[in-house]
Amino acid sequence: MSSGHPRALHRKGxxxxxxxxxSGKSPGVMFCSGYRSDMTGNKALALEEWCRQHGRAxxxxxxxxxxxxxxxxxxxxxxxxxNDALAVLDTIAEGKQIIVGSSMGAxxxxxxxxxRPEIVSGLVGIAAAPDFTEDMMWNAxxxxxxxxxxxxxxxxxxxxxxxxxxxxxxxxxxxxxxHLVLRDAIPVKKPVRLIHGTDDNSVPWITSAHLMEQLxxxxxxxxxxxxxxxxxxxxxxxxxxxxxxxxxxxxxxxx
Numbered sequence: 001m002s003s004g005h006p007r008a009l010h011r012k013g014x015x016x017x018x019x020x021x022x023s024g025k026s027p028g029v030m031f032c033s034g035y036r037s038d039m040t041g042n043k044a045l046a047l048e049e050w051c052r053q054h055g056r057a058x059x060x061x062x063x064x065x066x067x068x069x070x071x072x073x074x075x076x077x078x079x080x081x082x083n084d085a086l087a088v089l090d091t092i093a094e095g096k097q098i099i100v101g102s103s104m105g106a107x108x109x110x111x112x113x114x115x116r117p118e119i120v121s122g123l124v125g126i127a128a129a130p131d132f133t134e135d136m137m138w139n140a141x142x143x144x145x146x147x148x149x150x151x152x153x154x155x156x157x158x159x160x161x162x163x164x165x166x167x168x169x170x171x172x173x174x175x176x177x178x179h180l181v182l183r184d185a186i187p188v189k190k191p192v193r194l195i196h197g198t199d200d201n202s203v204p205w206i207t208s209a210h211l212m213e214q215l216x217x218x219x220x221x222x223x224x225x226x227x228x229x230x231x232x233x234x235x236x237x238x239x240x241x242x243x244x245x246x247x248x249x250x251x252x253x254x255x
């Protein structure tokens with residue numbers, strides 16, 4: 001069962017990864033969360049409950065430096081988080097998988113599909129943010145922020161609410177350039193469903209449109225939600241996500 005304290009995936013030489021998993025039917029569902037998010041969000045929990053009700057295998061987890069997993073956030077990069085997801089996919093997930101990726105998680109899911117085409121049966125991207133370290137961090141940074149990054153290797157910006165601060169490391173930017181996917185055709189031939197809000201102020205919906213264009217799969221759809229914001233966590237958004245996952249499972253199962 002997937003309740004109570006998370007289980008731990010111990011990896012030699014790497015951080016311990018916290019996760020919850022359900023056993024069930026294939027294809028299973030694996031959720032990849034966003035940058036500085038964790039596996040306790042509304043979307044991850046709603047997917048888990050839906051999978052439990054339908055007897056479907058499910059996995060949610062925290063990347064290194066996030067949530068209940070080990071590791072120091074500022075020392076970690078996309079390479080670490082892709083490897084975390086691959087470790088969970090290879091050792092925890094049961095059978096074929098539909099990967100559901102939120103924001104940065106949609107960037108991660110693309111890499112999972114390229115690395116494990118024999119396991120990944122389909123993708124669902126929510127407010128997809130591929131290449132965000134370059135396009136939404138570095139390219140959008142002012143000259144002062146870039147100068148601080150180059151000099152101090154880190155840039156910090158207090159948030160308006162005073163609760164959290166934006167933290168960008170030069171290591172994150174430089175590592176992200178190794179994993180950019182929107183610059184060339186993306187060799188993923190599995191069905192892909194993308195959902196994006198038109199009022200997303202963090203990642204513009206055109207990013208999902210660009211991702212759709214670059215994917216080599218001919219079976220890709222993009223659903224735009226008028227007025228939707230980046231988190232896509234309102235009840236009607238959750239319902240759309242669950243409906244999309246259910247529809248993709250049916251399509252894959254009948255193929």
